Amino acid sequence: MKELIDSFAHIIDSYEVLKDQENPKITELKIRIFFIDQSILEYTEVNVIQPTKRKYSFQWMKPDYKLLVRWDNAFHHPHIATHPHHNHVNEEKNILESPEMTLMMVLQEIDDRISI
Numbered sequence: 782m783k784e785l786i787d788s789f790a791h792i793i794d795s796y797e798v799l800k801d802q803e804n805p806k807i808t809e810l811k812i813r814i815f816f817i818d819q820s821i822l823e824y825t826e827v828n829v830i831q832p833t834k835r836k837y838s839f840q841w842m843k844p845d846y847k848l849l850v851r852w853d854n855a856f857h858h859p860h861i862a863t864h865p866h867h868n869h870v871n872e873e874k875n876i877l878e879s880p881e882m883t884l885m886m887v888l889q890e891i892d893d894r895i896s897i
Contacts, residue, residue, distance in 0.1 A: 789888045819844040839887045852882040
């Protein structure tokens with residue numbers, strides 16, 4: 782994970798690991814990343830080992846914590862074609878289709894937007 786974050790050092794000002802827990806049944810990771818444009822990403826991922834299950838949320842926000850984009854796979858939007866994967870853009874009610882996201886994909890998307 783550190784190597785991945787380091788590969789985006791040109792847009793990342795700092796980051797903090799809020800939780801990094803691992804045991805034979807579950808892993809949980811929570812990270813807060815601060816970008817050079819003052820925006821913030823809060824990332825949470827939980828992986829259940831048996832049965833295999835992944836829950837994630839990447840919430841990218843302005844410095845005042847107003848939503849830019851949140852990518853997640855909560856099961857509460859079955860009408861979305863990519864269910865359970867979706868995103869919220871600028872506000873909770875603006876729900877769009879999304880592929881399954883990884884930290885690398887989210888950082889790349891943020892990099893593309895910050896670099897514009």
